[in-house]
Amino acid sequence: MEGQLSADNLKAHEAHLKESSIQPDSTVVEGATSSSKSSLGAKKMGTPSNKLSLKDRLTLGGHSSMDDKKSDAGSGSKLSSSMNRTRFSRLRTKLKMQSLFGASLSKTGSESGHKPIKSLENTYKVEPEEGTQFSIANAEKIMTNVFEAYLKGRQYDAKKFRLLSKSLADMIKERVKQSGIVRYKIVATVLIVEDCGQSVRLGSRCLWxxxxxNQATVVFKGDGFEAVGSVFATFFA
Incomplete structure (x- = not known):
């Protein structure tokens, strides 16, 4: 009896093992299904994965290139706006200079009327050449002609003569320079005073x-005024 019971128990045990092998454990199946559901949910939520499909790669690459183009376009627009501001400021400065000086400004000196600067070598001359010296008689003649041309027949006017004296001094200086002298520094002055019977004395001292x-002086007497012109010439050795 005991042998039969043990054999029956063995058969029952083997049958139980077969059933367990055919029908998997519910816990294992439930765990597997839950894990698969979680992975699907993660895919639906957009969790990034290590392996991307070709479509995803092309999509991501397209977005990155579009972003790069947008950034390049933004930087280009900023650069163009800064260049426009610089050009506008330069144009505004040029217009201000034109309004102040009343002449058009150009890039080159020749167009604006300025002569190019010439570099000359030293001549080592310590005295003027023959015929290029300062002449006192010639300077006095120039001043006399200027006074007679612009002051003869005029009456004294403090406002007008104040500006006229400066113009006459510049005219005398230019005419003396063009009289044939070379390597001389010329300084010309013109003083016009009202003649009211007073005494006027002028003096000058030079270190040369x-x-x-040398220097030359001319006095011109007009209608109620006197004009005194002086020219000082210094040789540049």
């Missing part, structure tokens, strides 16, 4: 070489 440097 008396051999080649």
């Amino acid at each position: 070489d008396t051999t080649y440097d």
